[in-house]
Amino acid sequence: MQSPAESEADALKAVAAGAGGTLSCGVLMNESAAHAANLALDREFLRKAYLAMLRARILENKLSSLYKAGKIVGGVYLGRGQEAVSAALGSALEPGRDVYAPLIRDQAGRTAFGEPLLDCTRTYLGSVKGPMRGRDGNIHRGHPAQGMPVMISHLGAQVSVVAGMLFARRLKGRIDGVVGATTIGDGATSTGAFHEGLNLAAIERLPMVVVVANNQFAYSTPNARQFACADLVERARGYGVGGLSVDGTDLLACASVIGEAVRRARTGAGPQLVVARLLRLTGHGEHDDASYVPDHIRGDHYGRDCLDVATRQLIETGATNQEEIDAWREQSIEEVRAAVAKAQREPAPDPYRESWAALASRFAVPDSSPTARDSATAATPAPATP
Amino acid sequence: MTYIDAIRDAQDHLLREDPSVFLYGQDIATFGGAFKATKGLAEAYPGRVFDAPISEDAMMGLAVGAGIEGMRPVIEMQFADFSSVGFNQIVNQAATHYYRTGVPVPLTVRLPSGGTPGSGPFHSQSMEAVYAHYPGLIVLTPATVSDAYHMLIDGVALDDPVIYCEHKFLYRWLKAKSIDKGEHLPIGHARIARAGKHATVVAYSAMVHEAVRAAERLLQDGWDIEVVDLRSVKPLDIDTVLASVARTGRLLALGEAFPWGGVTAEVVARVSAEGFHLLDAPPMRLNAHDTPVPYHPKLWAAHRPTPESICDALRRLLAI
Structure with a gap:
C-alpha cells in the first residue's frame, strides 16, 4: 500500500534492513537504526522536547503531592516513564495547523504542543476558569476548536474523531501539510474502536499518526493477556498503514522515529502506526501502587527512566548542558508553583450559576422536565469524594 | 411524494444549500442506500456522499470530528438497530461534547427505525427512548411526509447532535401530494x-x-x-x-x-x-x-x- 518512493524512507529502510528487518507496508526500526537516523535531528527539536519532558515531570510530581494531600478531587493520572514518547509527538506537531488528541499520559506532549500549564492545574484543581469549567476533570481537557480534542474515558474512541477532523479538513480543502495524531496504550489496541478507527483512516488514507505507548500493563493487565501477536506493530500490515517501532525510553530514538512517522503522514504516505515500548513508572493512577509489576520488569532495559536517558543524551550530543538544565528545572519549578497557586486562588464552579444545559440549541417551547428543573435549584452540590 | 422521497429531497436540499453538509453511511454513494434514501445524490454532488465501512463506531467518531471542525455530517445508519455499535460515540462523545467543552458538534444520525413484516429482531428496533435518555441529544420522530422533509432540514441546522428516527414502515406507504416548502411547525412543537x-x-x-x-x-x-x-x-x-x-x-x-x-x-x-x-x-x-x-x-x-x-x-x- 505504501509507496517507498521517498528517498529518506529508503535510507531508513536500508538501515533497518541490516538490523531489524522490514515489513512490506512500513519500516520496522530498531534502536540502532533510529540512532543512525538521528544524525540529522534538529537540535532545537530536542531541546523543545526535553524541556517539555522536564516541565511535565515537575508538574506531575506536584500533582502527585497535591493528590496525596487531598487537594485534588478524583483521580490523578501521570505519564512518568512515557514523557519521551509523548514529548516527541507533541514536538513534531504544529499547534494551529495540526490536530493532536492526547490521552491519559500525555502531559509532556500537551506541554510540547503548547497547552498552558494553567490548563492542567485549573482542570485538576477544579477552577471554573479552566477549559472544562469544572464540568470535566483531570486529563479530560483540551481545545477542540483549536485542534486539540478532549478525550473521553472510553479507550480507542479518539482515533476516529481525529480521522473525522482530518476528513473535514480535506472536504474544506484545508488538508495540505496537516497531520492529525493521537496516542493510545497497549490496552486500547484491543478495542473495536481502535480497529474501526484505524481501518477507516487507512481507507481514507488520512494524514494520521497513531502512537501506541506500549507500557506493558493496561491498568494491571500484562501484554500477554491483551494480545497474542509477537509485536503490535505487526498489525500495521493488516491495516495497510505504515508501521514503526521505537524504544520509548530513548528520546533520540523517539524524536527520530515519531518525527519520521509525522513527516511521512504529512507528505502523503497515509496513516502511520508507531509502537513505542516502555514501562509506566507509576501506577495507573496515583491511587495505584503498581505492585503487580514484577521486579524483573522494573529492572530491565525498559524500566529505565526516559528523563535520565534524555538528560544524558542531550548533554552528550551538546544540545544542552547541565547548567542550562539546572536553570530550566528552576524555571519549571517556579512556573508550576505559579500555575498551582493561581488555580487554587480561582473560584470553583457555582452550582447556582451553572446553566445545566447540555444542548447548544434553544427551543421556543422549552423541554422543562421536572428533573432538570429540580436540579437547577438543587441546594447541595454533591460532596467531594477523593 | 412518499415519506422516503421527502427524506431524499431534504438531503438534496441540504447538499445544495449548505456546503458544510456531507453524507456518510454504508452503501449510500453510487448504490443510493439500502432504502434508496440517497439515490442519485452521489452523482449530483461529487465528493459529498461517501460509502462508509461497516464500522458504526468509527462512522460516529468521524462525524464528531467533522462536527468539531464545523461541518454538518449526516450519517445514515443502515438500520437503527446497528447504531448500538456506534452507541459509545453517540452518547459519550457526541452527546457530552458541548456541555464539557463548549464546542458544539452539529451532526445528524438518520436511524431507519421500527418494524416491518419479516424484518425480525435486528432490523426492527425503535431506539428513540434509549437516545432521549442521554443529555445532549435531540431526538426527532417525524410521522408525516412534510415533517420527514422539514424536520431533517431543520435538524441538520441545529448545532447539537440530532437523532432522526425515520420509520421504515412509512417509507413507501405514506404519501403526500406535495410538500409545502414554506412555513412549517418548528422542532420542539407537538x-x-x-x-x-x-x-x-x-x-x-x-x-x-x-x-x-x-x-x-x-x-x-x-x-x-x-x-x-x-x-x-x-x-x-x-x-x-x-x-x-x-x-x-x-x-x-x-x-x-x-x-x-x-x-x-x-x-x-x-x-x-x-x-x-x-x-x-x-x-x-x-x-x-x-x-x-x-x-x-x-x-x-x-x-x-x-x-x-x-x-x-x-x-x-x-x-x-
Whole structure:
C-alpha cells in the first residue's frame, strides 16, 4: 500500500534492513537504526522536547503531592516513564495547523504542543476558569476548536474523531501539510474502536499518526493477556498503514522515529502506526501502587527512566548542558508553583450559576422536565469524594 | 411524494444549500442506500456522499470530528438497530461534547427505525427512548411526509447532535401530494394530528397513523378521540399534551417501542405530575410486547400496538 518512493524512507529502510528487518507496508526500526537516523535531528527539536519532558515531570510530581494531600478531587493520572514518547509527538506537531488528541499520559506532549500549564492545574484543581469549567476533570481537557480534542474515558474512541477532523479538513480543502495524531496504550489496541478507527483512516488514507505507548500493563493487565501477536506493530500490515517501532525510553530514538512517522503522514504516505515500548513508572493512577509489576520488569532495559536517558543524551550530543538544565528545572519549578497557586486562588464552579444545559440549541417551547428543573435549584452540590 | 422521497429531497436540499453538509453511511454513494434514501445524490454532488465501512463506531467518531471542525455530517445508519455499535460515540462523545467543552458538534444520525413484516429482531428496533435518555441529544420522530422533509432540514441546522428516527414502515406507504416548502411547525412543537374531545392519544412516528385509524373506528361508537403527534420526543412538548388532556381528561400514551420506561412512561409521568388535576381517569400506556421484535408477520403484527389493541385500550380508558 505504501509507496517507498521517498528517498529518506529508503535510507531508513536500508538501515533497518541490516538490523531489524522490514515489513512490506512500513519500516520496522530498531534502536540502532533510529540512532543512525538521528544524525540529522534538529537540535532545537530536542531541546523543545526535553524541556517539555522536564516541565511535565515537575508538574506531575506536584500533582502527585497535591493528590496525596487531598487537594485534588478524583483521580490523578501521570505519564512518568512515557514523557519521551509523548514529548516527541507533541514536538513534531504544529499547534494551529495540526490536530493532536492526547490521552491519559500525555502531559509532556500537551506541554510540547503548547497547552498552558494553567490548563492542567485549573482542570485538576477544579477552577471554573479552566477549559472544562469544572464540568470535566483531570486529563479530560483540551481545545477542540483549536485542534486539540478532549478525550473521553472510553479507550480507542479518539482515533476516529481525529480521522473525522482530518476528513473535514480535506472536504474544506484545508488538508495540505496537516497531520492529525493521537496516542493510545497497549490496552486500547484491543478495542473495536481502535480497529474501526484505524481501518477507516487507512481507507481514507488520512494524514494520521497513531502512537501506541506500549507500557506493558493496561491498568494491571500484562501484554500477554491483551494480545497474542509477537509485536503490535505487526498489525500495521493488516491495516495497510505504515508501521514503526521505537524504544520509548530513548528520546533520540523517539524524536527520530515519531518525527519520521509525522513527516511521512504529512507528505502523503497515509496513516502511520508507531509502537513505542516502555514501562509506566507509576501506577495507573496515583491511587495505584503498581505492585503487580514484577521486579524483573522494573529492572530491565525498559524500566529505565526516559528523563535520565534524555538528560544524558542531550548533554552528550551538546544540545544542552547541565547548567542550562539546572536553570530550566528552576524555571519549571517556579512556573508550576505559579500555575498551582493561581488555580487554587480561582473560584470553583457555582452550582447556582451553572446553566445545566447540555444542548447548544434553544427551543421556543422549552423541554422543562421536572428533573432538570429540580436540579437547577438543587441546594447541595454533591460532596467531594477523593 | 412518499415519506422516503421527502427524506431524499431534504438531503438534496441540504447538499445544495449548505456546503458544510456531507453524507456518510454504508452503501449510500453510487448504490443510493439500502432504502434508496440517497439515490442519485452521489452523482449530483461529487465528493459529498461517501460509502462508509461497516464500522458504526468509527462512522460516529468521524462525524464528531467533522462536527468539531464545523461541518454538518449526516450519517445514515443502515438500520437503527446497528447504531448500538456506534452507541459509545453517540452518547459519550457526541452527546457530552458541548456541555464539557463548549464546542458544539452539529451532526445528524438518520436511524431507519421500527418494524416491518419479516424484518425480525435486528432490523426492527425503535431506539428513540434509549437516545432521549442521554443529555445532549435531540431526538426527532417525524410521522408525516412534510415533517420527514422539514424536520431533517431543520435538524441538520441545529448545532447539537440530532437523532432522526425515520420509520421504515412509512417509507413507501405514506404519501403526500406535495410538500409545502414554506412555513412549517418548528422542532420542539407537538401537533394535534386529529382533534377530539373524549380522550387524548399521545403518539409519535408510525403510531400516529395507527392512533388515527383507531380514532376513526371509535367514532362509529360516538367517541371522539384527540391524537397528539409529539414530532420530537426530545425536546418533549408537554405543554401541548397537557392542553389536550385538559380538554379530554383522559390520556393514552402510545408507542411502538419496548414497554419498560421510554417515551410513553415519560409522557405519563409528566402528565401525572404536572396535570394530575386534569385527569378524569388513570393515565394509560400501550407499547409493544416486552420481547424482541419477532420475525413472522403474524407475530410482528401482534407485537406492536394495532388499531384493534388501541381501540381496546381506549374503550377501557373511556369506561373508567
